[in-house]
Amino acid sequence: MMILLFWLMALGLFAVATHIGRRFGLIPIVSQLLLATFGLPLLMYFWIEPGWQLSGAQLVSPVWLKNLYSLAFALLLGHILSDVIDLRLDRQSVKIALPSFVVPFACGLATAFWLLPPQPWISSLAVGLLFAITAIPVLYLYLHHIDYPPAATRRLVQTAILIDLACWSLFGLAQGSLHLGSLLLPLAGACVPLLLRLVGLRQPLLYSGVFFALLVVAEHYRLNALIVGIGYLLCMAALKVPLRLPLNIAWMQGLQTYLAIPLILTFGIVQIDVHSAMSSLDGVQLTALLLLPIASKLLGNWLGLGWATTSFAGASRWRESVLLNIRGLSEIVFLNLLLQQQLISPALYFTLMLMGLIATLLPAVAGFHRIPSLAVPARSSRANS
DSSP states (O other): OHHHHHHHHHHHHHHHHHHHHHHTTBOHHHHHHHIIIIIHHHHIIIIIIIIIOOOHHHHTOOHHHHHHHHHHHHHHHHHHHHHHOOSSOOHHHHHHHHHHHHHHHHHHHHHHHHTSOOOOHHHHHHHHHHHHOOOHHHHHHHHHHTTOOHHHHHHHHHHHHHHHHHHHHHHHHHHHHHOTHHHHHHHHHHTHHHHHHHTTOOOHHHHHHHHHHHHHHHHHTTOOHHHHHHHHHHHHHHTTOOOOOSSOHHHHHHHIIIIIHHHHHHHHHTTOOHHHHHHTSOHHHHHHHHHHHHHHHHHHHHHHHHHSOOSSTTOOHHHHHHHTTOOHHHHHHHHHHHHHTTSSOHHHHHHHHHHHHHHHHHHHHTTOOBOOSSOOHHHHHHHTO
16 A cells, blocks of 8 residues: 555656646656656655655565556557657668767776676676667657757657667677577567468557557566567558557657656666665766766767768757767666666666766756747647647
């Protein structure tokens, strides 16, 4: 009962933070990240752990909660992939993605091997990937809420998809070298549309329902949901089957803002044990893990954006570099996976979680934090969702 009460209270706090943020012109994701970064840790430290005698592990242990988390993740990722996936790959996105991935990945590997205690090679690989990852969902929400030009939005989000696909694919290959099923099962899930067509089923609603169901299953069983989702949609596009969202746009936006995003953020934050994390890292390691991922990612983004053509007249290379440094939900999901598989320590989890939240709030510092006062009428209703 206490666990259910906590989660109802957490969702209520996010709703209040979103409402107050709107009063000050903040887009919802900024208000939610501010609460996740500062409010939830204080709540856990001063009230929940000492007063309610509940630990983070207990708060995320119920089966119903894990199922709800998987559903929220599937709705969020599925909706975003359905908006931005495109068979016409933008060459400029590839030019941006290559340095944006390679530079921080190399920096992360060097940090893992030279600054961190000895660990398995797959854990060092995971650190490199965490340095490189870009959050597809939060980047999309930022760009969507500030009415960024549609073509530029597509390019940046497609860049994020390429980076995340590279990260998850490399991790999948690494796991596959140890456990072949962790690679083959997502690939098999991605090919389900071909099987449905083979048996003569052509209803778009069936394909779409199976798509979201597979995302839920993939996340629940810690499979590579990104490979499943992108591969599935590419197969649907090749078969010329349109994707049907399970709910209308207004309901999907409401679920994202008031359920999916708060749930995913809280699920990650409450697992942080600040005391043990801080005591197991020295000052050099802590500073490196907070600064190097952000600095190396900004450098890679800057190089990639300089290599590609300008997305639109007046586009700021610096601001787009900051936007592509967003970590957010993608990093939290990846960190949760690594922690549950014991591939990273709680200390590393805590520090990289903090780094990811700081990096995700940087666009707000750079001025991408307010709802536009003059939105295009066709999009204004969505901008306030």
